[in-house]
Amino acid sequence: MKSPARPAQLLRLVAALALTGSIVGCFSNRQNEGARLYESHCSSCHGTQGEGLKRLIPPLAGADYLLKNRAALACLVRKGQKGQIIVNGVDYNQVMPPADSHLTDSQITNILNFVQTSWGNAGEVFTIREVSEQLRGCGGSDGR
The missing domain is CATH 1.20.5 (Single alpha-helices involved in coiled-coils or other helix-helix interfaces)
Structure with missing residues (x-):
């Protein structure tokens, strides 16, 4: 049996x-998808260590902007940015190109979480739900 x-x-x-x-x-x-995506989509401007480029491109490492503008970060990645911003007390006024068609909500979440937890940044990580809700607010959610 x-x-x-x-x-x-x-x-x-x-x-x-x-x-x-x-x-x-x-x-x-x-x-490590966030690190790979950052390297291929963001590092050429913001630097491999998030250091930015002098007074042309703002740093992401230690950037007060990340904390002050958390609710807008997903849309900033998806839609890009034009006009003046202030990061760590320095004025920046360059165009950041949008990632409208080539990054999913999930990929944007992974990039943001990589930035939030790298180079000494201690920001709260994002959930895919939070990022998708932000993106719906600016008409940029793809639901993936």
Whole structure:
């Protein structure tokens, strides 16, 4: 009688291991996505260490702007920015290009969280829900 139970137990064990492997793979594919996205979409202007470019492009490292404007950051990434902003007491007035068509809500969340937790920044991380709500407010949510 115990023989039929062993194949069933073995089958459950194999299924559990396969599920665990696919879950780990799912998460590992997204690991460090914010850093990779920042590197490919943001670092050429804001610098590899978020240092900005003198008085032309504002820094992200230690930027008071991130804390003061949290509710607008997702839209800033999606829609870009024109006009004057003040970061750490310095005036900046350059155009930041939008990421309208090539970054999903999820990718914007990952970029923002990378910036919020890098270079000594200790900002609160964003949830995908929070970012999507911000983006809906500026007509920029893609729901992904």
